[in-house]
Amino acid sequence: MVISMNDTIVKDVILASDFKDFILSNITEIEMDLELKNDVLKYADNTLLEVTKGIGSLRIIDVKAIDDELVNDVLGTSR
């Protein structure tokens, strides 16, 4: 099962032990956009690593195409 994380899931639930159990029994991949990942991984790292040890195949991937948005932000082409 692949799960896409949004702000609510990550910020409110990721540190909860029942969510860890849920991951251990159900999740093979987590999809997370780059911006969100940058903001949350720092404090979520330990939990994610702990979970990963449990299932051995957890993978985080970047799903949103924010690369282009970031370029447009800097060049002002999005405005």
Added chain:
Amino acid sequence: MICIPSEEFPFRLIFDSFFYEDVLKNALRNTPSNPPWTSKLTVINDRAKGCSRNFNTISQYIFDKIIEKDSVPRNRLRAMFMPVDEHTIEQIEDEIERTIKHAINLASLYKPHKALIMTSNETRAKYESNNHFKSSHLVLIASGEECLALIDFFYKKVERA
């Protein structure tokens, strides 16, 4: 197995407005990269071991000016650069001196105990002729294409396969 590569880089990066306005913007327009240079900066900043999210630094004054002038969303800019706001240094009006002193301060206080200023080719000579720069063994400089090569090199160290 989760894979979040991180790397202990040999020196911290400090960027000035000339890098942002000339080197970065020109590279985005004329030297395509995959992922784009902005994303590479974000990834490097994120995965620098020991100073995650605090590795790519820029003067708070410049950071705020970019937001004010270009309307770049603060969280996006923050993903690329950490604003440094050491109060006394931020009062220095001359950007060259301010950047050098930020670099010296960061390298003196925190690991890695070296800092590298990223600027444009046109501005480099101003740093190299500055007495504070000349007297410090903690601060290095790169300009123009060198900066892009360095970003590429650092990015390759921490990109996820």
